[in-house]
Amino acid sequence: MHSIKEAVLTGIHFIDGDVACAEGAIAAGCRFSAGYPITPSTEVVERLAVRFPMVGGMFVQMEDELASSIAIIGAAWGGVKAMTVSSGPGISLMQEHIGLAVITETPTVWINVQRCGPSTGLPTLPAQGDMMQAQWGSHGDYPTLALCPNSPQEAFDLTIRAFNLAERYRTPVLVLLDEAVGHMLEKVVIPDADDIEVDARRFTDKPPSEYKPYECSEGSMVPDLAPVGQGYYFHVTGLTHDERGYPIMTADTQVDMMHRLMNKIDLEDVTDVRESEVDDCEVLVVSYGITSRVAERAILDARRQGLRVGHLRLVTVWPFPEQIVRDRATQDSVQRVVVPEMNLGQMVREVERTVAGARPVRLVGHPGGAVHDPNVILEAILEETS
Amino acid sequence: MSPRKTQALQAVPVNSPMEDWLRMDRMPHIWCPGCGIGTAVNAFVRAVEKTGIPREKIAVVSGIGCTGRVAGYLKLDSFHTTHGRAIPFAIGLKLANPELHVVVFSGDGDLIAIGGNHFIHAARRNVNITVICVNNFTYGMTGGQVAPTSPKFSMATTTPYGSLEAPFNLAHLADSSGASYVARYTTYHVRPLANTIKQALSKNGFSFVEVLSPCPTLFGRRNRLGDGLDIMRIFKEKSIRRDGLSTDAATVDLKNGPIIVGRFKDQPREAFLDVYNDAMTKALGKDRFRPYGPVTMRNPKGDGDGDGGR
Numbered sequence: 001m002h003s004i005k006e007a008v009l010t011g012i013h014f015i016d017g018d019v020a021c022a023e024g025a026i027a028a029g030c031r032f033s034a035g036y037p038i039t040p041s042t043e044v045v046e047r048l049a050v051r052f053p054m055v056g057g058m059f060v061q062m063e064d065e066l067a068s069s070i071a072i073i074g075a076a077w078g079g080v081k082a083m084t085v086s087s088g089p090g091i092s093l094m095q096e097h098i099g100l101a102v103i104t105e106t107p108t109v110w111i112n113v114q115r116c117g118p119s120t121g122l123p124t125l126p127a128q129g130d131m132m133q134a135q136w137g138s139h140g141d142y143p144t145l146a147l148c149p150n151s152p153q154e155a156f157d158l159t160i161r162a163f164n165l166a167e168r169y170r171t172p173v174l175v176l177l178d179e180a181v182g183h184m185l186e187k188v189v190i191p192d193a194d195d196i197e198v199d200a201r202r203f204t205d206k207p208p209s210e211y212k213p214y215e216c217s218e219g220s221m222v223p224d225l226a227p228v229g230q231g232y233y234f235h236v237t238g239l240t241h242d243e244r245g246y247p248i249m250t251a252d253t254q255v256d257m258m259h260r261l262m263n264k265i266d267l268e269d270v271t272d273v274r275e276s277e278v279d280d281c282e283v284l285v286v287s288y289g290i291t292s293r294v295a296e297r298a299i300l301d302a303r304r305q306g307l308r309v310g311h312l313r314l315v316t317v318w319p320f321p322e323q324i325v326r327d328r329a330t331q332d333s334v335q336r337v338v339v340p341e342m343n344l345g346q347m348v349r350e351v352e353r354t355v356a357g358a359r360p361v362r363l364v365g366h367p368g369g370a371v372h373d374p375n376v377i378l379e380a381i382l383e384e385t386s
Numbered sequence: 387m388s389p390r391k392t393q394a395l396q397a398v399p400v401n402s403p404m405e406d407w408l409r410m411d412r413m414p415h416i417w418c419p420g421c422g423i424g425t426a427v428n429a430f431v432r433a434v435e436k437t438g439i440p441r442e443k444i445a446v447v448s449g450i451g452c453t454g455r456v457a458g459y460l461k462l463d464s465f466h467t468t469h470g471r472a473i474p475f476a477i478g479l480k481l482a483n484p485e486l487h488v489v490v491f492s493g494d495g496d497l498i499a500i501g502g503n504h505f506i507h508a509a510r511r512n513v514n515i516t517v518i519c520v521n522n523f524t525y526g527m528t529g530g531q532v533a534p535t536s537p538k539f540s541m542a543t544t545t546p547y548g549s550l551e552a553p554f555n556l557a558h559l560a561d562s563s564g565a566s567y568v569a570r571y572t573t574y575h576v577r578p579l580a581n582t583i584k585q586a587l588s589k590n591g592f593s594f595v596e597v598l599s600p601c602p603t604l605f606g607r608r609n610r611l612g613d614g615l616d617i618m619r620i621f622k623e624k625s626i627r628r629d630g631l632s633t634d635a636a637t638v639d640l641k642n643g644p645i646i647v648g649r650f651k652d653q654p655r656e657a658f659l660d661v662y663n664d665a666m667t668k669a670l671g672k673d674r675f676r677p678y679g680p681v682t683m684r685n686p687k688g689d690g691d692g693d694g695g696r
């Protein structure tokens with residue numbers, strides 16, 4: 001299925017990451033958004049507020065992020081593709097409803113334009129401090145799908161991908177921008193609607209008498225949705241539930257439900273890692289988001305000095321692409337792994353866990369507020385660890 | 387048959403047994419003997435039957451609490467959400483699918499304490515939904531803690547020496563926040579309550595029905611009000627019906643009376659979606675504005691139209 005012509009602004013644009021993200025959502029078929037203003041994400045919803053009425057969509061500014069984050073879940077059950085948008089403190093407030101979207105298996109997209117924390121922090125400056133929150137912010141175990149664009153173009157592309165993955169796996173999908181990407185003006189190419197692949201909502205073929213909301217068909221781990229208002233009389237709850245969607249307060253039900261939730265995402269399908277000159281590299285840099293662009297500069301400098309440096313850029317950050325990181329980091333040529341990130345050590349823990357001591361892993365952290373000085377990353381790349 | 391079940395079945399019209407409306411495979415329910423929530427559900431079902439709204443077009447949304455379990459027992463499209471957030475969920479559902487009649491059925495703590503902000507803003511925004519609040523003056527589900535509806539000096543587990551705060555007058559709160567329709571009854575008033583819910587369901591805009599209800603197990607026992615029947619007797623003896631009374635005068639005094647009930651406000655004003663479509667047509671013109679219409683504009687299968695909705 002493709003996007004629709006009247007809604008897509010096909011052409012070459014010079015826009016920032018926030019606006020590109022809003023256009024990506026529209027191209028992906030999003031027609032409802034609820035949000036609450038917060039820097040540096042506000043431009044996303046401001047754009048939606050202008051554009052939605054022209055494409056049959058609606059943006060509502062709610063009274064807070066708790067309301068916004070559950071209004072989109074309600075809208076998704078109403079049959080519409082929906083997303084919410086926030087930053088820092090607002091994302092913290094939304095955590096309970098990320099859990100609700102997970103357990104009720106509600107396709108929704110959550111845009112986080114990261115700023116510096118903790119608390120109100122540095123509202124107008126970039127950070128990548130919400131990486132672990134993205135995986136662990138809501139209580140309980142759950143799989144997280146999170147994508148990390150490093151340019152306005154990718155903010156457009158990955159927002160579309162986020163909607164597609166949300167539909168495919170019936171799960172919340174997070175897009176983790178940061179202030180730098182959100183406010184960076186660059187060329188963004190918006191393709192013809194016909195060239196934009198869009199996953200449609202998947203509704204059951206079964207009649208109401210045979211339908212169970214959380215029963216999967218053969219070979220699938222993702223149940224089909226029923227349309228609301230059509231006599232299916234389905235029940236949706238945030239309590240632990242069985243295939244009928246009925247709350248069942250037993251450990252066995254919890255085991256069954258969690259087993260499916262934790263395994264329903266096809267890792268190969270969702271993983272997106274970009275490799276550059278990783279064959280035979282001596283130093284492997286693992287990065288994501290805006291920091292990958294800063295690291296790119298340091299990597300080029302190091303290569304100019306004769307060092308073989310490979311770059312793994314994580315576009316899908318959650319689920320963490322363990323297999324690829326392990327395989328690359330432990331290939332014979334690699335002597336050490338360098339992980340620059342705009343926080344004081346978050347995804348580096350995943351790299352360390354994955355590499356499991358087979359190679360030294362060096363964090364190049366930054367508390368946020370500005371991107372790294374590429375020379376700091378360069379030094380870390382050049383520095384031999386004993 | 388347990389006393390609670392007897393109560394659940396009593397007030398239902400014979401032509402359509404209550405069983406038709408309940409998920410009987412989920413019985414027995416969790417509510418205590420003498421609890422008023424089942425009575426409120428009966429009144430609701432009776433009201434829905436009278437409206438003639440096609441059953442599949444009614445969706446019920448609950449938050450968390452004893453009352454929050456209502457959604458799970460009704461054989462309708464039903465949503466059991468998070469504590470306090472039933473209203474914003476309902477708003478999303480309604481705006482995505484304006485054909486639906488969306489009803490929020492939840493408790494006083496859920497809607498007015500943790501969800502109080504959403505309550506006043508929903509009334510102000512005037513999205514076309516109906517909110518039924520079972521006010522039992524306490525937090526039932528968690529064991530009888532104080533609520534923003536608990537009478538001053540009443541006993542609760544977290545106010546072991548008596549509540550010190552003045553309770554909200556929910557009708558007045560809804561009214562002054564902008565609700566189009568505001569009413570209050572008790573679980574003693576089964577028939578007028580059903581008629582009122584029926585009326586609320588037919589109103590355009592935010593309609594609010596408060597149902598005073600016994601929680602004999604916690605609030606009743608701790609405040610020496612007796613069992614469910616005793617509390618019903620209080621409702622019967624102390625209630626005065628005052629339709630059209632200004633909501634600030636529509637007070638509730640369980641101890642000394644009166645408990646003022648009735649339909650206090652019925653002042654329809656343009657609901658959110660109507661305002662939206664009108665205003666956008668004016669701002670953008672017919673050519674550029676794509677009206678935010680009923681769900682029939684979209685293909686429920688989601689294929690073909692490409693935009694997965696509109």
Ligand SMILES: Cc1ncc(C[n+]2csc(CCOP(=O)(O)OP(=O)(O)O)c2C)c(N)n1
Binds near residue numbers: 492493497527
């Ligand atoms: C965020 C959150 N805080 C607290 C709770 C615990 N909790 C569950 S129900 C409830 C109170 C319910 O009171 P009310 O809405 O009056 O419902 P009732 O049980 O009286 O019908 C509380 C505090 C929760 N589930 N979620």
Ligand code: SF4
Binds near residue numbers: 420602603604605
């Ligand atoms: S605890 Fe109170 S509100 Fe809850 S079911 Fe029992 S009587 Fe009803």
Ligand SMILES: [Mg+2]
Binds near residue numbers: 495522524
């Ligand atoms: Mg209560």
